[in-house]
Amino acid sequence: MAKKERNPLSSNAFDKAYDTMMQTICERSLLSKDHACLLMVSGGSDSTALAYLMARLRQEEGVGALAMLHVNHMLRGSEADADAAFAERLAAALDIPFFCCQIDIAAEARMSGENVEATARKERYVAASEALSSMCEHEGFPLEKGRIVVAHSADDRIENFFMRAIVGTGPGGFRSMLYENGAVVRPLLDLARQDLRDAIQARQELGMPVISDAFGALWREDATNAHTDRFRAYVRMNLVPRAREWNENLTETLTRTMNLIADEDDYLAHLASLARNENVERLDGDLPMAQGFFLPPTFAEVPLPIARRVVHNCLKDMRGASARVDRACVDAILDAFADGAPKSGYVANIQGDIAVSSNKRGVRVEFMERFRQRRGRKLSR
Numbered sequence: 046m047a048k049k050e051r052n053p054l055s056s057n058a059f060d061k062a063y064d065t066m067m068q069t070i071c072e073r074s075l076l077s078k079d080h081a082c083l084l085m086v087s088g089g090s091d092s093t094a095l096a097y098l099m100a101r102l103r104q105e106e107g108v109g110a111l112a113m114l115h116v117n118h119m120l121r122g123s124e125a126d127a128d129a130a131f132a133e134r135l136a137a138a139l140d141i142p143f144f145c146c147q148i149d150i151a152a153e154a155r156m157s158g159e160n161v162e163a164t165a166r167k168e169r170y171v172a173a174s175e176a177l178s179s180m181c182e183h184e185g186f187p188l189e190k191g192r193i194v195v196a197h198s199a200d201d202r203i204e205n206f207f208m209r210a211i212v213g214t215g216p217g218g219f220r221s222m223l224y225e226n227g228a229v230v231r232p233l234l235d236l237a238r239q240d241l242r243d244a245i246q247a248r249q250e251l252g253m254p255v256i257s258d259a260f261g262a263l264w265r266e267d268a269t270n271a272h273t274d275r276f277r278a279y280v281r282m283n284l285v286p287r288a289r290e291w292n293e294n295l296t297e298t299l300t301r302t303m304n305l306i307a308d309e310d311d312y313l314a315h316l317a318s319l320a321r322n323e324n325v326e327r328l329d330g331d332l333p334m335a336q337g338f339f340l341p342p343t344f345a346e347v348p349l350p351i352a353r354r355v356v357h358n359c360l361k362d363m364r365g366a367s368a369r370v371d372r373a374c375v376d377a378i379l380d381a382f383a384d385g386a387p388k389s390g391y392v393a394n395i396q397g398d399i400a401v402s403s404n405k406r407g408v409r410v411e412f413m414e415r416f417r418q419r420r421g422r423k424l425s426r
Contacts, residue, residue, distance in 0.1 A: 057251060058243035059097070065240070066098050066232050067107075075230045076102070081110040081186035082194045083144075083177045085169065086135065088115070088128040088265035092196040093135060093256075094241035095233060097248060099194065100139040110184040112142040114176045116169045118150040120161070121267070127258065128265045135256045144176040162275070170229075177228065197222055197231045199296050200238040200285070206303060207280045207288075215370060216354045217314065220307035237296045317354035320347045325359060328411060337363060337399075337411030344408070345382045352379060359410070363399070377401055381408040 070076050084099055086092040096113065103111050115132035117125050129145055136143035154164040170193070177191045205221040224231055233241065245263050249255045257263055289295045324344045328336040338359045347355065356378050360370045374395040381391045381403040391408075393401040400416035402409050409416075 058240070058247040059245075059251070059253070062094065062236055062240050062244035063098055063101055065236050067102075069224070069235045070102075070107075070232050073224050075225055075232055076108055076192060076194075078106055078109050080108050080190050080192050081177075081181050081184050082108050082112075082192045083173060083180055084111065084113045084141070085173055085193060085195045086113050086115055086132050087196075087267075088131045088135070089196075089267060090242045090245065090264040091198050091201075091233065091238060093264040094244050095194065095196040096135055096139060096141070097245065097255075098233075100141065109186060109190070110180070112144060112176070112180045112184075114144040114146075114173055116165075116172050117145065117147040118165050118168075119147055120150055120165075124267075128267075131256065131258050131265050138254055138256050142180070144179075146172050146176075148172065162277075174228075191228060193229045195229060195231055196233055196241075198233050198236055198238050198241060199300050200281075202234055202303060203285060203296065203299050204277055204280050206299060207284050208276060211280075213372070215372070216317075216357055217307075217310040219303065220310050221303050223307075235300060313350065313354060317351050317358065320351050321355045321358065325355060328409070328415075336415060337409065340378075340381075340387075340408040340410070342386055342405075342407055345385045345387070349379070360399075363410075363412075364396075371396065374399070378408065378410060 076082065082099065084092070084096055086096050099108070099111060102108055113132065113136045115129050117129045119125060121128075133143055133145065148168045150161055150165045150168060153168060154161045157164060159167075173193045177193055178188060180186075181188045181191045202221040206219060209218045209221070222231060222234060223229075224234055242264075245255065247253075249263060255263055258265060285295070292298055324341060324347060326339040326341065328338060344352065344355075353375055356375045357370050360374060360378075361368065364370070377393045377395050378401050381388055381393070381401055387403040387405060387408050389404050391401070391403040394413065395401060398413045400409075400411055400413045402416065411419075
């Protein structure tokens with residue numbers, strides 16, 4: 046029997062990263078040849094590696110179509126323009142259709158009153174949704190088969206974990222990022238940032254096609270990532286390295302821990318869904334919880350950890366998925382129950398524009414304007 050020739054690329058860092066990505070995709074059923082995938086590429090090491098890895102996946106017919114989106118936030122002048130140029134060259138080299146848009150994030154943040162980072166994140170996903178819709182129409186895929194593929198790595202997930210540990214988090218927060226969240230998928234969550242950089246460098250060392258910028262760099266570095274006055278950068282530059290001094294396998298250990306948390310969170314979320322279906326009524330409105338919700342006396346029997354999740358989710362539905370729900374608001378609603386029954390005459394004002402009121406029939410949670418109108422009608426009778 047002839048000896049099988051060894052593939053010189055079989056043990057390189059690019060193949061290892063690809064194999065890990067494929068294991069994540071297959072175990073979690075993230076992508077298939079039925080999907081049209083829009084890659085969000087900033088030009089940094091993680092998203093550059095994502096482009097190379099997903100181009101190989103397309104070559105192996107693991108996805109139906111690819112396109113790339115770069116969003117220029119217009120925050121770093123000529124450096125931001127160079128990022129866009131790098132991303133465009135990368136797309137051309139990999140024969141991936143390219144979308145690019147410019148958004149004045151600083152101006153948008155001033156108008157909305159949000160911080161720059163939150164505004165940038167929101168606007169990126171708005172742009173991605175629009176580009177995905179255009180891509181699916183052009184490529185002949187139904188929109189429900191479209192996926193926004195982002196390059197978040199295990200490092201991003203670990204940073205989120207520490208950030209939430211410092212400032213607090215709601216139900217399921219310590220699972221950190223989701224592998225799949227609606228149309229958004231994260232196939233690189235089991236890879237460290239260094240794994241992705243090694244993968245790019247392996248391509249160059251093995252003579253595989255790579256793109257470099259004007260200075261010969263294989264990816265673009267955002268200098269603001271080192272500004273430790275920004276919360277994520279502070280965690281990245283100070284806390285995570287110190288944690289790795291205690292455990293050099295921090296990436297694997299904490300990823301495994303977060304996945305265990307995620308499994309338990311999924312189970313609790315299932316129980317919360319059942320409890321919500323059995324114990325929560327929506328007030329009138331075209332959208333679920335659009336006007337508010339009603340908790341009957343039976344809600345007092347729901348175990349506290351599950352009740353917290355139900356109320357948290359209902360408030361999210363009222364205020365929008367991106368709205369922050371404070372623990373104090375959840376507690377104020379649960380405080381309307383005592384000794385296994387609603388408190389008669391209980392009233393609270395939460396988050397400034399939501400009223401909580403209860404009597405023996407149950408607890409109502411509604412926007413303040415609606416509450417005042419309803420109370421006004423009662424008083425006028």
